[in-house]
Amino acid sequence: MTGGGNTGGCQCGAVRYRLMAQPSDAHICHCRMCQKAVGGPFAALAVVNPDDIEWTRGKPAVFNSSENVQRGFCAKCGTPLTYHYLGNDRLNFSIASLDAPGQVVPDIQIGIESRLPWCAALANLPERTTDDIMPEDKKTNMGKNRQHADHD
Numbered sequence: 001m002t003g004g005g006n007t008g009g010c011q012c013g014a015v016r017y018r019l020m021a022q023p024s025d026a027h028i029c030h031c032r033m034c035q036k037a038v039g040g041p042f043a044a045l046a047v048v049n050p051d052d053i054e055w056t057r058g059k060p061a062v063f064n065s066s067e068n069v070q071r072g073f074c075a076k077c078g079t080p081l082t083y084h085y086l087g088n089d090r091l092n093f094s095i096a097s098l099d100a101p102g103q104v105v106p107d108i109q110i111g112i113e114s115r116l117p118w119c120a121a122l123a124n125l126p127e128r129t130t131d132d133i134m135p136e137d138k139k140t141n142m143g144k145n146r147q148h149a150d151h152d
């Protein structure tokens with residue numbers, strides 16, 4: 001990957017990482033545990049060896065969502081960052097936490113027994129940009145954006 005595509009982090013910037021290897025097995029997981037863990041309809045994850053992710057600022061806090069599964073997230077802002085079946089050399093990280101998330105493309109959907117029934121129809125919904133739907137006064141009244149930039 002090039003152009004900063006190998007770095008990422010949480011929304012507030014307290015936790016930042018760099019991938020030392022090309023991720024593999026990019027996938028969408030619709031399982032109920034991933035839905036809860038990300039607070040969204042599904043998780044988008046890809047895999048690296050735990051040794052190939054370097055935590056360049058802070059470290060994720062962890063929640064053992066099962067006895068042998070650790071989910072890492074930023075303790076300050078809550079961004080979901082990792083999923084690790086302990087003892088396994090495959091560390092899943094959240095694709096959307098990358099600074100350039102579009103570069104890692106999922107090629108399979110798993111956990112489809114829990115897939116929300118409206119997921120497949122998303123592509124048919126009307127589309128608007130954020131700019132389209134945001135009233136002019138909201139754009140100025142929201143206050144300073146505290147999201148960390150998509151780079152270190």
Ligand SMILES: [Zn+2]
Pocket residue numbers: 010011012013014015074075076077078079
């Ligand atoms: Zn954070």
Ligand SMILES: [Zn+2]
Pocket residue numbers: 029030031032033034035043111
């Ligand atoms: Zn899952």
